[in-house]
Amino acid sequence: MRRNHKLRPNGPALVGILLLLAFIVFAIGGTAVAPVNPLQPDLANRLLPPAWVDGGTTKYLLGTDQLGRDILSRLFVGSRIAILVGLLGVGLALTIGVVLGVISGYFGGWIDSLIMRITDTLVAIPNVILYLTVLGVFGPSLGLLVAVVGFINWTTFARVVRGEVLAVRELEHVEAARANGQRTAAIIVKQVAPLIVAPIVVVATLNVAAVVILEASLSFLGLGVQPPTVTWGRMLADGRQLLATAWWVASFPGVFITLLSLSLILIGDWLRDVLDPRSS
Numbered sequence: 001m002r003r004n005h006k007l008r009p010n011g012p013a014l015v016g017i018l019l020l021l022a023f024i025v026f027a028i029g030g031t032a033v034a035p036v037n038p039l040q041p042d043l044a045n046r047l048l049p050p051a052w053v054d055g056g057t058t059k060y061l062l063g064t065d066q067l068g069r070d071i072l073s074r075l076f077v078g079s080r081i082a083i084l085v086g087l088l089g090v091g092l093a094l095t096i097g098v099v100l101g102v103i104s105g106y107f108g109g110w111i112d113s114l115i116m117r118i119t120d121t122l123v124a125i126p127n128v129i130l131y132l133t134v135l136g137v138f139g140p141s142l143g144l145l146v147a148v149v150g151f152i153n154w155t156t157f158a159r160v161v162r163g164e165v166l167a168v169r170e171l172e173h174v175e176a177a178r179a180n181g182q183r184t185a186a187i188i189v190k191q192v193a194p195l196i197v198a199p200i201v202v203v204a205t206l207n208v209a210a211v212v213i214l215e216a217s218l219s220f221l222g223l224g225v226q227p228p229t230v231t232w233g234r235m236l237a238d239g240r241q242l243l244a245t246a247w248w249v250a251s252f253p254g255v256f257i258t259l260l261s262l263s264l265i266l267i268g269d270w271l272r273d274v275l276d277p278r279s280s
Contacts, residue, residue, distance in 0.1 A: 016266030023259075028080075041069055047242070047249070063252075075253065078256075082260060085211060089149030092146065092147070092151070093149065100115050130148070157204075161199075216231070219236075220237045222237070233253075233257075236257075
């Protein structure tokens with residue numbers, strides 16, 4: 001009964017789950033849920049304020065940008081890139097980091113030293129410099145952005161997994177499995193993996209939030225997914241010169257970035273409490 005009560009989302013977690021579900025609906029629905037074509041300019045209605053401000057209209061609830069495009073529709077469609085880059089980039093980083101972390105922690109010795117030295121080297125280099133260098137040389141694209149996120153962020157997962165495996169491999173049932181002659185792969189899958197899932201899930205959730213902000217930052221700099229694909233970071237960049245006269249153009253993309261990141265952080269905090277065996 002205590003466990004079932006623990007699994008029940010608390011207030012902040014429930015808010016995070018509902019927000020995330022809304023963004024997923026926006027991402028999957030795309031133009032189908034957008035009230036207006038997000039790519040269609042309407043110069044006659046450019047820079048209209050939100051509906052509750054004088055001069056606004058309910059057709060454009062959050063106003064329009066400098067080309068007369070509906071901001072709400074563009075925010076809905078832009079959620080697709082934010083979630084896609086977050087999930088795919090973190091998924092790639094998780095795969096690389098978990099594999100290397102398990103190998104490093106379980107086998108130890110020279111292979112552990114080699115993997116950790118590579119990890120330390122990558123961590124010592126500011127991520128922003130790596131992102132800007134790779135994307136600047138090869139040109140921005142969705143595939144390259146996902147690959148760069150994955151190949152740079154795996155170090156976090158590798159360190160966490162290595163630490164967990166170092167503790168788990170000394171447990172009695174793991175040593176008993178080795179003594180019984182079980183194959184290494186079977187021991188890792190059956191005895192080690194179930195005990196390290198919890199921290200991986202929590203780290204992955206929080207990393208998706210970080211990647212959402214990263215994707216928006218790179219798009220803001222012009223190194224993310226390129227137009228005509230709608231991204232929240234590009235919307236921010238387009239509206240930064242209009243803050244004094246048309247604040248809504250840049251403000252609402254910033255609000256959506258914050259809400260999506262906040263939803264993932266709230267869910268991650270809840271999962272940390274749920275999956276931590278030491279919590280009551």
